[in-house]
Amino acid sequence: MKAQQRIQRLLSPLLQPFIAIFIGLLTGAIAISIVGAPILETYKELWMGAFGNFYFMTSTFARATPILIIGLGVSLAFRAGVFNLGAEGQMVLGAVSAALAALYVPGPGIVKILSALIAGITVAGLWSLLAGWMETKFKVQLLISTLLLNYVAVLFASFLVSEPFQDRSGSAALAQTPMLEQAAWLPKLFAGMSLHWGFIIGVILAIVMYFIFKLTSVGYEVKMLGLNPYFASYGGVNKTKVLLASMFISGGLAGLAGTVEVLGTQYRFVDGALTGPGFAWTGMMATLLANSHPLGTAVTAIFLAALETGAMGLERNTDVPLEIASVIKSVLILLISAKISFNWWKRMKKGRDKNGMV
Amino acid sequence: MEWFDAALLSSTIRMVAPILLAALGGAICARVGIFNVGLEGLILIGAFSAIVGNYFTGSVFLAVCFAAGVSMIFSLLFGYLSIHLQANAIVVGLGINFLALGLTTFGLRAIFDVKGAFYDKDMTGLPKIDIPLVKDIPFLGEVLSGHSALVYLSFILAILLFFFLYRTVMGFRVLAVGMNKVAANSIGLKTNSLQYLAVLMCGILCGMAGAQLSLGQVTMFTEGMTAGRGFIALVATMLGQSHPIGIIGSSFLFGLMDALSVRLQGFSMPTQFTAMLPYVITIIAMFFLKDRGAASQMSEQQSSR
Numbered sequence: 057m058k059a060q061q062r063i064q065r066l067l068s069p070l071l072q073p074f075i076a077i078f079i080g081l082l083t084g085a086i087a088i089s090i091v092g093a094p095i096l097e098t099y100k101e102l103w104m105g106a107f108g109n110f111y112f113m114t115s116t117f118a119r120a121t122p123i124l125i126i127g128l129g130v131s132l133a134f135r136a137g138v139f140n141l142g143a144e145g146q147m148v149l150g151a152v153s154a155a156l157a158a159l160y161v162p163g164p165g166i167v168k169i170l171s172a173l174i175a176g177i178t179v180a181g182l183w184s185l186l187a188g189w190m191e192t193k194f195k196v197q198l199l200i201s202t203l204l205l206n207y208v209a210v211l212f213a214s215f216l217v218s219e220p221f222q223d224r225s226g227s228a229a230l231a232q233t234p235m236l237e238q239a240a241w242l243p244k245l246f247a248g249m250s251l252h253w254g255f256i257i258g259v260i261l262a263i264v265m266y267f268i269f270k271l272t273s274v275g276y277e278v279k280m281l282g283l284n285p286y287f288a289s290y291g292g293v294n295k296t297k298v299l300l301a302s303m304f305i306s307g308g309l310a311g312l313a314g315t316v317e318v319l320g321t322q323y324r325f326v327d328g329a330l331t332g333p334g335f336a337w338t339g340m341m342a343t344l345l346a347n348s349h350p351l352g353t354a355v356t357a358i359f360l361a362a363l364e365t366g367a368m369g370l371e372r373n374t375d376v377p378l379e380i381a382s383v384i385k386s387v388l389i390l391l392i393s394a395k396i397s398f399n400w401w402k403r404m405k406k407g408r409d410k411n412g413m414v
Numbered sequence: 415m416e417w418f419d420a421a422l423l424s425s426t427i428r429m430v431a432p433i434l435l436a437a438l439g440g441a442i443c444a445r446v447g448i449f450n451v452g453l454e455g456l457i458l459i460g461a462f463s464a465i466v467g468n469y470f471t472g473s474v475f476l477a478v479c480f481a482a483g484v485s486m487i488f489s490l491l492f493g494y495l496s497i498h499l500q501a502n503a504i505v506v507g508l509g510i511n512f513l514a515l516g517l518t519t520f521g522l523r524a525i526f527d528v529k530g531a532f533y534d535k536d537m538t539g540l541p542k543i544d545i546p547l548v549k550d551i552p553f554l555g556e557v558l559s560g561h562s563a564l565v566y567l568s569f570i571l572a573i574l575l576f577f578f579l580y581r582t583v584m585g586f587r588v589l590a591v592g593m594n595k596v597a598a599n600s601i602g603l604k605t606n607s608l609q610y611l612a613v614l615m616c617g618i619l620c621g622m623a624g625a626q627l628s629l630g631q632v633t634m635f636t637e638g639m640t641a642g643r644g645f646i647a648l649v650a651t652m653l654g655q656s657h658p659i660g661i662i663g664s665s666f667l668f669g670l671m672d673a674l675s676v677r678l679q680g681f682s683m684p685t686q687f688t689a690m691l692p693y694v695i696t697i698i699a700m701f702f703l704k705d706r707g708a709a710s711q712m713s714e715q716q717s718s719r
Contacts, residue, residue: 091524139504174634196700199504203645204700215686289422337512344505377523382516386509390495393505 059143076345076391084384093376101376105369106362112369114251117320120361121251122147122313122330124258126339127357128265129309131348135269136302137282138215142187142202143310145209150180150311153231155325156221158240158318165239169319172240176315177308183209184307188300198303214327223324231327242320254316258354261309265350278302310336333364334361342388360385420556422673427557428631430669431565432457435623436647437665438568438575439616441656443577445592446612451507452492453620454512454644460485460624462518465635466525470538477629478540478564482621487706488514489617491612497609519637530638539633540564564626569662571619576658579598588612623647649696668692 085095107113126197128144133140154176161171188204190196217223218231225234242252281288281298289295313335318325329337338360345360346352367381437454443450460481467473467480492510497504517527526532540562549559579585590598591605599605627643628635646668653667654660675688 087520087524141508190701194701200649201697201700204649204693204697207642208690208697211686211690215684218686219684279646337508340508341512377520377529379516379520379523380514383520386513386516389512390491390506390509393495393501393509 073110076388079391080384080388084380087380087383088376091376093374097371097373098376101370101373102366106366107182108369109251109307112365114246114249116358116362116365117255118250118252119365120358121258122317122335123339123342123361124354124357125261125313125316126336127312127342127353128350129306130262130340131343131350131353132265132278133302133306133406134343134348135282136253136298137285137297138280138302139199140184140202140303140306141199142184142205143339144331145206146180146184146307146310147314148177148213149209150181151314151330152216152325153179153314155236155289155318158231158236168240169242173312173315176311180311180314181304181308185300185304188303192296192299210331217325217327233325240319241323250321252320256322257316262350262354269350341385344389345392398400420553422677423557426666426669427671428561428565430665431568431630432623432626432664433647433650433668434568434572434645434665435619435626436644436712437650437654437661438481438572438658439619440648440651441654441658441661442612443616444656445588445650446609447592447595448496448503448609448613450616451504451648452510453647454640455511456485456489456516456617456620457624457627457644458638458640459488460621461628461639463520464625464628465532468629469534474538474540474629478625479623481625482618485621485624486489486617489613489620492629493610497606497613504654515638522637531634532560533634537633539629562626563628564622564630572658572662579658646692653699671695
């Protein structure tokens with residue numbers, strides 16, 4: 057009995073994500089059979105598209121990069137109990153400022169890269185801080201204000217690249233900045249692959265954040281505030297300060313995600329190129345799936361990115377539409393949100409105790 | 415081109431309808447203490463199933479019923495997760511939004527085999543109804559007459575909801591649940607059932623909002639066609655302080671902004687700023703509303719995990 061309990065305690069945190077992923081894939085299987093494709097073959101294609109060879113695998117990691125960095129930022133905010141839904145706007149504003157900094161700051165490549173990073177992080181952080189300031193000063197609900205500021209930021213960035221800073225060199229007037237010069241590009245990790253240094257930055261950040269939460273008093277204060285704000289303020293945690301700081305950092309990280317995407321993948325800011333793939337929302341999902349754990353976020357970010365790149369491969373090779381990935385993803389998020397498996401498991405156990413059967 | 419005329423008001427009323435319907439749904443949920451962020455997704459599902467219903471049955475009435483039904487099923491899912499399993503309603507709502515976006519684009523491919531948008535010239539939209547006497551009045555006639563039945567229904571429903579909430583026993587019980595669920599439970603109210611009732615009503619309303627969106631003006635479905643209207647409806651709920659009559663006012667404001675930003679595109683202003691207008695105004699409005707009506711959500715909002 058004792059051993060059984062110990063095993064249960066060891067496995068119960070793992071059980072929940074695994075059951076959720078299982079049900080998610082099951083739902084995917086239903087969707088696949090609706091379009092009339094063979095289920096196992098389709099899932100094999102999905103796997104091959106994500107990890108089939110070295111090239112696909114690095115593409116998956118490249119795709120995971122912005123998701124991971126945004127996820128880390130959001131996980132910090134969620135840990136502090138701050139509902140920052142504004143990652144999308146923060147990412148886009150950061151990306152456009154980084155692109156402009158890399159274009160117009162004079163100097164060698166390294167200066168351009170650094171100034172782009174600084175500009176991307178600070179602008180996005182300040183934008184995020186605006187929502188935090190409105191919450192603490194005027195009690196404007198963070199949840200709503202961050203959501204609304206998304207639209208404002210995305211539209212403003214779209215204005216910047218379609219009017220004053222538009223690339224007029226090409227024949228077609230696309231809403232994008234001119235191409236950055238090659239010295240300002242983030243170097244690739246492997247020649248010919250899309251994976252760039254941003255991924256390393258993301259992984260290092262995840263590890264650093266893990267240790268900050270685990271070892272430092274700052275991490276403890278943030279965690280305490282998230283778990284029980286009243287207890288935290290009783291214990292002398294300055295709620296306003298932590299809220300503003302976590303808003304700035306989570307916004308700054310979202311901006312960093314946009315920045316590395318511009319410097320490492322697109323080499324210019326293209327209107328809609330960051331919002332289209334839904335990096336911000338996927339990053340949030342990664343955090344929720346990982347229950348705001350930094351290292352867990354890294355794993356879930358890669359998992360979600362793999363679903364996306366795998367689905368692209370799926371669409372290339374089969375008739376199954378790409379959107380199968382978003383169906384699986386959203387089922388996952390619903391299951392995780394409900395902690396369905398866990399509650400179900402508890403209820404079943406309780407029922408057994410009461411009735412002595414079932 | 416004039417920037418203000420009867421046509422502007424007429425298009426305002428048309429744009430108010432989906433926002434108003436969804437905002438009423440959000441209000442009922444807010445009244446039982448559930449903050450429904452999933453309005454956007456529920457409307458999207460409604461819009462898509464309205465087109466599906468229309469395509470396969472050929473009847474506009476059945477299409478609207480189908481839309482309301484399907485949205486109701488998804489709101490039931492929302493209710494099950496947030497009421498029964500006590501998940502964070504905000505996270506569930508966001509999940510519903512993702513699910514709606516994924517399922518509708520997937521459905522576009524699976525059912526109609528198209529990507530992006532579906533349009534069929536044989537489909538008929540909601541018929542326009544001319545009000546007999548009113549349509550002959552010069553200015554008013556142009557503004558008020560010639561809308562779809564759902565537009566009129568949305569205003570009627572707002573008034574009905576007002577009477578339901580403030581003039582019936584059931585309505586009072588619903589309000590009691592929102593004010594204090596534990597207290598309401600202690601006097602023997604079936605709080606969970608009342609919450610389910612509210613969530614289901616919200617689903618039906620969002621389904622109708624979606625039907626108005628996809629069948630009202632243009633008879634087509636485009637990927638993510640709600641374009642933030644669900645969130646605007648959510649804010650309209652808060653601006654109207656979850657009171658049906660207040661919501662008519664706030665929805666009208668947002669509808670006017672919507673219509674205005676379309677209208678102003680005709681002038682040389684960059685379209686981004688006109689499109690930004692509703693959101694900026696909403697943010698400014700939030701300063702004046704801060705802790706009324708929305709107060710009950712403040713505590714819930716802070717607990718994310």
